[in-house]
Amino acid sequence: MPLRDRVRRLLRGSEAGAPRAPVLSFGSWEAFPSTERALQICHPDWRGVRTVAYTFGSPVVECDDLAMWSDHLIDRITAARVEVVVIQGWPPGAGGLAARLAELGIRVKCVLHSSPAQHGAEIGEAAVVAEMFSLRRSGVVVEVGMAKAGVPEAFTAAGFPVTYVPNRVPVMPKLKRVDLGSGLHVGVFAEPFWRKNVVTQLLAVGLLEGAVAHVMRTPDVSYLDHIDVLEHGELPWERFVTLQGSVDLNLYVTLSECHPSTPQESYLAGVPCLISRVSSVFRDDPVLWDLTTVNEADNPSSIARGAMRLLAAKDDAVVRARAWMTQADQRAAEAWARFVNV
Numbered sequence: 520m521p522l523r524d525r526v527r528r529l530l531r532g533s534e535a536g537a538p539r540a541p542v543l544s545f546g547s548w549e550a551f552p553s554t555e556r557a558l559q560i561c562h563p564d565w566r567g568v569r570t571v572a573y574t575f576g577s578p579v580v581e582c583d584d585l586a587m588w589s590d591h592l593i594d595r596i597t598a599a600r601v602e603v604v605v606i607q608g609w610p611p612g613a614g615g616l617a618a619r620l621a622e623l624g625i626r627v628k629c630v631l632h633s634s635p636a637q638h639g640a641e642i643g644e645a646a647v648v649a650e651m652f653s654l655r656r657s658g659v660v661v662e663v664g665m666a667k668a669g670v671p672e673a674f675t676a677a678g679f680p681v682t683y684v685p686n687r688v689p690v691m692p693k694l695k696r697v698d699l700g701s702g703l704h705v706g707v708f709a710e711p712f713w714r715k716n717v718v719t720q721l722l723a724v725g726l727l728e729g730a731v732a733h734v735m736r737t738p739d740v741s742y743l744d745h746i747d748v749l750e751h752g753e754l755p756w757e758r759f760v761t762l763q764g765s766v767d768l769n770l771y772v773t774l775s776e777c778h779p780s781t782p783q784e785s786y787l788a789g790v791p792c793l794i795s796r797v798s799s800v801f802r803d804d805p806v807l808w809d810l811t812t813v814n815e816a817d818n819p820s821s822i823a824r825g826a827m828r829l830l831a832a833k834d835d836a837v838v839r840a841r842a843w844m845t846q847a848d849q850r851a852a853e854a855w856a857r858f859v860n861v
Contacts, residue, residue, distance in 0.1 A: 539563070541588055544579040548595045551578065556602040557859045560585070560592075561610065566756065568608035568632050570780050571666070574687035575855050577605070586612030593619055601625060603859055608632055609647045614654065621659045628858065630664040630684050634797075636714065636775035652679045664858055666778040668799035684858050685799070686778040688848040691787045692757055697765040703730040705826070706762065706769040706785075711738040714775040716795075716816060721746055723770065723822035733766055735759075764788025768830055772816050773797060782811075786840035791833040793825050800847075807839045 542563060545551055561572040563581040572579050582588055589612065596604065604620055606613050606629045617627045629651060637644040654660040664684035665671050671681035705724050709715035711734075718740050724732040725746040732748045751762060763769055769785040769792040776798040783800065785792035794800065795816040801807045810832055815821035829836060 539583055541592065542581040544573065544581075548599060551599040556600070557605065558596065558599075558601045558603070559605045559607055560613070560616075561607040565608050565610075567780055570689055570756065571632065571686045572607045574690055576852075577855075577859065582610060584612055585610055585616045588612075589616050589619065592616065593623070596620070596625065597623060603628060605630060605859065609651065614650055614659075617654060618659050626661050627659060628662040628664065629660055630666060630858075632666050632686075632777045634667050634775045634777055635670065640713070655679070662858065667776075668778070668802075682858055684854055685847070685851045686780060687851040687855065688844045689760075689780050689784050689787065691760060691784060694761050694764045694788055697761060699731075699733075699765055703727055703768070704733060704766040705730050706733045706766040706790075708733070708735050708759070708763065708769065708781065709771060709773060711736055714773060716772055716774045718743065719817055719819055720770045720772055720822060721748065722819035723772075723826065726819060726823035727826060733762065760784050760788060764790055766790060768793070768826055768833075770822065770826065771795075772813055772822050772825075774816055783840075783844055786837055786844065789837055791829050791836045791840075793822065793829050801840065801843055804839060804843050807836065807843060810836050811840065 555578055557577045559572045559575065559577050559579045561569050561579060561581055562583055563569060564583060569581065580592070585592070603626045606617065606627065609629060609631065620627050631647065631651065633644045638648050651660065651663055655663050662682055663680070664682045665674070666684055666686050668683065668685065671683040674681040705727065707717055707720045707724065709717055711717040717734070718738050721732055721738070721743055724730050730747070732746060734748055734750055735753055737748055737750045754762065763785050767790070769790055771779060771782050771792055772795045774795070774797065778798055779794070779800060782792040782794045792811070794812050796812045796814055801811055810829060813822055813825035
C-alpha cells in the first residue's frame, strides 16, 4: 500500500474496523442506468465530498477501500460499459484502481476538494496532489479537477493542467425544525481541527448575550468552560442538516476552504450562516458578500459583530443566498457536464 494511503488511513482513522462493501446510489449493478456512461467513486465517511458527489447527478459508488474491492469494481464497471470514472477526493487504493481502469481503456478523472493551505500543512493532502499530478503526466488520469476558485489557473500556469469544477448546491430533504428552547442558539458544527477555527468561533459565541453553542465535538480547551456548549456528536447527514436548520444562526468562519456545502445547507434550511472570505461562495453578489462574511477570521470580537449584523438582516440574507445558489448551481452543472464529457 502506498505511503500516502497509509498516512491518510492513520489521519482519518479508517483502519478501525473491516472495510465495508461498496454502497451504490443506483441500488444494484443490474439497475445501473443503461444510458449512463459516467460513474463517480467516493469515500462513505468523507461527508463533504460524499455530499458533493451526490449533487452532480451521475451514479455514485461509495467505497472505503478501493484496493480490497478492486477486482469486484473492475468486473462491474466493465460489465456496465462505463466509459468515464470520476474519483472524488481520492479514497485509499484509488491509484491502483485508476491504473487498472486506464489499462482497460476507461477514462479516469478526479476532483480534489482541498486548498493549497492544506497542501502545505497536511501530509496526506500534499501526497494526494503529488500522486495526482504524477498519474496525470503518465496518462493514467486524463483530467484533474479542483473545486476551489482561483486555484486551477494557478496550477495550470505552474505546468499542471487543472480544470475548475465548482461544487453544486446540496440537495436538501424536507426538514422539520427541532425545538431547542429559549435563548439564542448558534451552530458551530465544523470538526475542531486547525483550519476549521472552532475555538475562535466559540469564543465569539461567548460574546453573544444568552447564546448557546451547538457543536458536533467540543474542543479540548479548558478556557471555553464558561461558554454554554451543547455537544451532539457526529450525526447522520439528515439529522445533521435538521439540527443546522433548527438553530438561529450558524457560524462557518473557517481559515481555509474549498467550496463549502455547510453554509449553503444552512441557507437552504432558512438559517443565516456567517462565513469567512476564503471561498467563492457569495463573492459575486457584493451586498450578500458584505452581509454574510467576516474578514477577520481569527478575531472573536469581529465574528460576534458580524453575527449580530447578519442576524439583524437574516430574512434578506436567506432570500439573496437562495437566489445566488440557484444561479451558481446552474453554472456548476454546466461545468460538470463539460468535465465529464470532454
